[in-house]
Every structure is written in structure tokens, then in C-alpha cells.
Amino acid sequence: MSGVFSPTRAKIKERTLRTDKWWLQPAITFGVLFSFVIYATFRAFENKYYFSEPLISPFYSPCLSTSCEPGSALSFFGQPFNNKYFGIGISPALFILIFPLGFRMTCYYYRKAYYRAFWLSPPACAVAEPHTKYTGETRAPLILQNSHRWFFYAGLIFNVILTWDAILAFRNPEKEWGHMSVGTLVFLFSTTMLWLYSLSCHTCRHTLGGRLKHFSKHPVRYKAWTIVSVLNHKHPTFAWISLFGVAGADIYVRAVASGAISNFYFF
Amino acid sequence: MARKLNLRIWRGDSTNGALQDVQVDVNEGEVVLDVIHRVQATQMGDLAVRWNCKAGKCGSCSMEINGKPRLACMTQVASYGEDETITVTPLRAFPVIKDLVTDVSFNYKKAMEIPAYAHPADVAPGDARMEQIDVERSQEFRKCIECFLCQDTCHVIRDHEENKKSFAGPRFFIRIAELDMHPLDTLKNRKRTAQEEHGLGMCNITKCCTEVCPEHIRITDNAIIPMKERVVDIKYDPARWLGSKIRKRDGIV
Missing domain, CATH: 3.10.20.30 (Beta-grasp domain)
Known part of the structure; x- marks a missing residue:
């Protein structure tokens, strides 16, 4: 017997004596994250309905495969990947999703969320976990959580690309500038939330000023650290809203590209 | 009534x-x-x-x-x-x-394992000066009243008795962070020992320590995660490691 049932501890048979709904938050987290994973997996493999000029789904941007729908690839990146490897057709989304997925998987907030909700380690504070052994993030595979900063850097590049996609959304289907549609607003919201999620990240905070010992010797970095620290308080909020924002942008593009709705233009 | x-x-x-x-x-x-x-x-x-x-x-x-x-x-x-x-x-x-x-003596044993503040050899004790903005970060951690609620709720030791020998716990991670962020502390290996001797890597940042802290110290966001990032600087980031070799500094200035 280990943990709260160890021989020297108070003899209490319950795993927890909490009387509140401690299970609710991990249950909601599990439900929402699991739904997103199912949806994102479906969309990554669906390989259609991801582009309708000028809107491209964030799950497929940048589109880097030779199978990308005409007009969906950015000329800056070209189309370096084939649509088939070893005779197997590969969706363009699969070449890029590892980066945003890795950023969220290694995110300090999401780690808390899924360690609690999926791995029950612990399911909630002062609720005994079911595992008999625990080594944390000291060995493979969880030691890879230390790669968060690399995914953060990659995430910034993706934010630039998705911002460019949002700017392109000010064009109409004939590629003429100066137009604005519901899709433009959806993309602007999604991109703004992604930037706030990235800039409020703990790694961003550390990079800008967290590693300093002498704030007073680096006033600019201290100021930047202070601003990011304010955003950092809201990091979980931005994590969720940006997740919904990206999913919402994809759902909207899919609906437009599949013909279910038309992209309404304000002007 | x-x-x-x-x-x-x-x-x-x-x-x-x-x-x-x-x-x-x-x-x-x-x-x-x-x-x-x-x-x-x-x-x-x-x-x-x-x-x-x-x-x-x-x-x-x-x-x-x-x-x-x-x-x-x-x-x-x-x-x-x-x-x-x-x-x-x-x-x-x-x-x-x-x-x-x-019996909370576990915590006192862990406290003794953490090296104390190391004052610069070339600064006389009375001559040390610090800017307020440099002091503020550590001051949050000095609010700790050592109630050990964070230690109690931390599942790393609460649910795994065997981890007590290799895990200092959140109260002592804020102590290590306080010293590592101290502008005048000269001990160089706090980050490495935090990871290799005090079990920082075992923390999976589920934030229960922060939730129970009666002093509302943001243990996870302001101490544990910054220390984890500092450990990445010296152990898991080849670019930082190379930069520190070229620029001849330990990465923390």
C-alpha cells in the first residue's frame, strides 16, 4: 500500500473526503479535448473541403503538398511534398499538424489539463490517483515535454502564416482586394486568439525576460516580461478560446467549401 | 447566535x-x-x-x-x-x-538539503545593494508561511511515498527559485541540482500546490515553470548551450 494508504499515515479508507464536485472539471476537460481530437483527426484525414477562395482551413495552412487544391498553396513555400509516399495517399494536413499539435501537447497549461483529465495524475487536488508508480517528466516519453520552446518557435511561424491567411481573406473569390466577409471576421478572431495564446505562453515569458537575474539592467526586456506576465494570467483562457477559434475557422471553411453555406460578403 | x-x-x-x-x-x-x-x-x-x-x-x-x-x-x-x-x-x-x-519533519530535512544564499565574495555584506524591481520577484516567495499545504496536496509524494527521497516538493522549489532569481546569489548550479537532486522534473505542473496556497503564491507559474524553463536552458536546449559557450556566460545575466 502506498500513498495515502501508507502504513504511517492516518488510517482513512476513502481515496478522498472531498464533498464538492471535484470530478466535474476533469470530466468537462476530457469531453471537450477528446471531441476536438476526434474532430481534428477526422478533418486531417478527410483531405477535402479545406479551401474556398480566399479561405483556407487552418488545419491545412500552409498547404505544402502537390495534391493541394489549386490556389490554396502559398508560392513562398511552394509544394515540396508529394501527395503519395510508398503508394499511400497523404493528406496535406498531415505534413504540418505536428507543429500546432506539438505546441499544445507540450503547453504547460494543457499538460495540467490532460494529466488531470486523461491520465488522472491526479484527477483533482487531494484525490488519490490510481497509478502505483510515478516518475513525472523525468524519462521518455514525458521528458520530451522539455521541447516546448521549439514548438513555440514553430507556432510563431504558423501564426504569421495564419495572419497572412486572414489578410488574404480581405479579398473576394476573384482575388480582388478591399472586400470583407463573415470568413474574414472568423479568421481575424481565430488568428488574434492564436497570437494571444502564443504571447501569453510561459516559454514566451521566459524568453523575453524570465531568465534574467537583474531586471534593472534590462529595462526593455523587463517591460516586455511584465506585459507578458499579465497575459500569462489568462493563458488557460486563451488556450481554450484559441482552440475553439481554430476549430470554428475550420468548421466555417468546411461549410463554405462543401457548399453547405455561402461566405456572406459585407462589401 | x-x-x-x-x-x-x-x-x-x-x-x-x-x-x-x-x-x-x-x-x-x-x-x-x-x-x-x-x-x-x-x-x-x-x-x-x-x-x-x-x-x-x-x-x-x-x-x-x-x-x-x-x-x-x-x-x-x-x-x-x-x-x-x-x-x-x-x-x-x-x-x-x-x-x-x-509529523512534518520531512520538510525540514528537505530544507536542509538546499544550499543557502551565496554572497558575492567581492561585496562586503553591508555594501550589497539591490533595485526594487529585482527584489520583487523573490519577495512573493518570501510570503511562504511553511504551512506545507502545498507539500500535502502534491500528488508526487502524497500518492507515492517512495518519491519522498528524491522529491523536494513545491515549497522548496519556490525556495530554489527565490535563490536562483536572486541578483546577488553566486551559486551556479542551482538549476542542475533542482532537476537532478531535488526532483523538479517529477512535477507535472497540475497546479494543486498553487490552488491550496493560503498566501496565494503563484507557485507553479512564478517558480516551478520558470525553473523548468531554466533547466531546459542548460540541459535540453542545444542552441542555448552553444550560445552560452560562445558568449562565455551562464545564460543568466
Whole structure:
């Protein structure tokens, strides 16, 4: 017997004596994250309905495969990947999703969320976990959580690309500038939330000023650290809203590209 | 106006014990420690409970109230429903001595394992000067009252007794962070020892320590995660490592 049932501890048979709904938050987290994973997996493999000029789904941007729908690839990146490897057709989304997925998987907030909700380690504070052994993030595979900063850097590049996609959304289907549609607003919201999620990240905070010992010797970095620290308080909020924002942008593009709705233009 | 409160108190020692039900008067504005004292005075004269300041500043009356690690002196009875039974137990991460008193000496042993502040050799003690903005970050950690609620709720040791030998716990991660962020501290290997000797890597940042801290220290966001990032700087980031070799500095200026 280990943990709260160890021989020297108070003899209490319950795993927890909490009387509140401690299970609710991990249950909601599990439900929402699991739904997103199912949806994102479906969309990554669906390989259609991801582009309708000028809107491209964030799950497929940048589109880097030779199978990308005409007009969906950015000329800056070209189309370096084939649509088939070893005779197997590969969706363009699969070449890029590892980066945003890795950023969220290694995110300090999401780690808390899924360690609690999926791995029950612990399911909630002062609720005994079911595992008999625990080594944390000291060995493979969880030691890879230390790669968060690399995914953060990659995430910034993706934010630039998705911002460019949002700017392109000010064009109409004939590629003429100066137009604005519901899709433009959806993309602007999604991109703004992604930037706030990235800039409020703990790694961003550390990079800008967290590693300093002498704030007073680096006033600019201290100021930047202070601003990011304010955003950092809201990091979980931005994590969720940006997740919904990206999913919402994809759902909207899919609906437009599949013909279910038309992209309404304000002007 | 007094009313009756249903209280369940764990009574026992390291060999045995059980929850015992009592009914006790409670007055408006009282905290859980008040009613425990009333039980002690009127019904259980030998009830063991550790307390001192009754003002949330000494960290002595740590216990678990309805399963949550809390200070009994800072927990209002009115925060529970009038019909609700309040259950109080000793901290469940540490060996019990008697009733609500636990042996928290684990924490003092861990405290002794952390090297103290190392003053610069070329600065006389009275000559040390620091800017306020450099002091502020560490001052948050100095609010710690050593109630050890964070240690109690941390599942790394609460749920795994065997980890106690290799894991210092959140209270001591804020101590390490405080020293590593100290502008004048000259000890160079705090980051490496935090990871390799004090078990920083075992923390999976589920933030329970932050949730229970009565001083509202943002243990995870301001101490543990920054220390994890500093460890990445020296152990898992080849670009930072190369940069530190080329620029001849340890990465922290």
C-alpha cells in the first residue's frame, strides 16, 4: 500500500473526503479535448473541403503538398511534398499538424489539463490517483515535454502564416482586394486568439525576460516580461478560446467549401 | 447566535484510528479551529491539534477539511452549508502522530538539503545593494508561511511515498527559485541540482500546490515553470548551450 494508504499515515479508507464536485472539471476537460481530437483527426484525414477562395482551413495552412487544391498553396513555400509516399495517399494536413499539435501537447497549461483529465495524475487536488508508480517528466516519453520552446518557435511561424491567411481573406473569390466577409471576421478572431495564446505562453515569458537575474539592467526586456506576465494570467483562457477559434475557422471553411453555406460578403 | 454543527474528527495514531462524529455549538463568524477548540474543551479533552497564531500566519493548523488541505484558522464555518457535516482529518501526505497532528519533519530535512544564499565574495555584506524591481520577484516567495499545504496536496509524494527521497516538493522549489532569481546569489548550479537532486522534473505542473496556497503564491507559474524553463536552458536546449559557450556566460545575466 502506498500513498495515502501508507502504513504511517492516518488510517482513512476513502481515496478522498472531498464533498464538492471535484470530478466535474476533469470530466468537462476530457469531453471537450477528446471531441476536438476526434474532430481534428477526422478533418486531417478527410483531405477535402479545406479551401474556398480566399479561405483556407487552418488545419491545412500552409498547404505544402502537390495534391493541394489549386490556389490554396502559398508560392513562398511552394509544394515540396508529394501527395503519395510508398503508394499511400497523404493528406496535406498531415505534413504540418505536428507543429500546432506539438505546441499544445507540450503547453504547460494543457499538460495540467490532460494529466488531470486523461491520465488522472491526479484527477483533482487531494484525490488519490490510481497509478502505483510515478516518475513525472523525468524519462521518455514525458521528458520530451522539455521541447516546448521549439514548438513555440514553430507556432510563431504558423501564426504569421495564419495572419497572412486572414489578410488574404480581405479579398473576394476573384482575388480582388478591399472586400470583407463573415470568413474574414472568423479568421481575424481565430488568428488574434492564436497570437494571444502564443504571447501569453510561459516559454514566451521566459524568453523575453524570465531568465534574467537583474531586471534593472534590462529595462526593455523587463517591460516586455511584465506585459507578458499579465497575459500569462489568462493563458488557460486563451488556450481554450484559441482552440475553439481554430476549430470554428475550420468548421466555417468546411461549410463554405462543401457548399453547405455561402461566405456572406459585407462589401 | 449559536447553532449546532455536525463535525467528524479523525482520531487515532499511526497504528489505528477512525472518524468520530460530534455535535458542537458554533457561533457566527467562527472558523473551524474555533469549533475544534470547543470540542477539545467540552467533549474530547485529549484531542491533539497543532495551532499557534490563529491568524493565518504561522502555518501550524494545517489539516484537511472536507478533504481539502486548508488552514483551520482561515476556514470559515459559514462557508459550508448549515446542514453540512464538516470532516476534519490530519494531513494525509505525512505520518500521523496523534489525531490532527502529523509529523512534518520531512520538510525540514528537505530544507536542509538546499544550499543557502551565496554572497558575492567581492561585496562586503553591508555594501550589497539591490533595485526594487529585482527584489520583487523573490519577495512573493518570501510570503511562504511553511504551512506545507502545498507539500500535502502534491500528488508526487502524497500518492507515492517512495518519491519522498528524491522529491523536494513545491515549497522548496519556490525556495530554489527565490535563490536562483536572486541578483546577488553566486551559486551556479542551482538549476542542475533542482532537476537532478531535488526532483523538479517529477512535477507535472497540475497546479494543486498553487490552488491550496493560503498566501496565494503563484507557485507553479512564478517558480516551478520558470525553473523548468531554466533547466531546459542548460540541459535540453542545444542552441542555448552553444550560445552560452560562445558568449562565455551562464545564460543568466
